[in-house]
Amino acid sequence: MQHGIRAFWVFDGKPPDMKMKLLEKRKENREKAEEAKEEACEDGDEFKAMQMQQRTIKVTKPMVEDAKRLIQTMGMPVIQAPGEAEAFCAYLARKGKAFATVSEDMDSLTFGSPILIRGMSS
Secondary structure: OOOOOOOOEEEOOOOOHHHHHHHHHHHHHHHHHHHHHHHHHHHOOHHHHHHHHHHOOOOOHHHHHHHHHHHHHOOOOEEEOOOOHHHHHHHHHHOOOOOOEEOOOOHHHHOOOOOEEOOOOO
16 A cells, blocks of 8 residues: 555455365365364374464454455455455456456466466465
């Protein structure tokens, strides 16, 4: 913002049906990581417990709503995508409504984003 860049944040909408298997697999992986975290805690392996803890994080609807309110309070617009955010961002960039897509996810390129900027999280 201090450099005159007007960013907007796009949040995922309903995932496509063909992504449901992947989402179920992610849920299974979180459950396995939770079990591994508990075992690591019992064994006193703090490093492994922390690693597994990071794999169990699930973003909840209240977390997303809090993030949206914070972003809006900071003066930036929030857009709710009808489906996947990366697909919507790529569409906006292809139509010239945005300069680029900022994401750590390479899906933006497969959805046709002409420019992908990575590494903004740090």
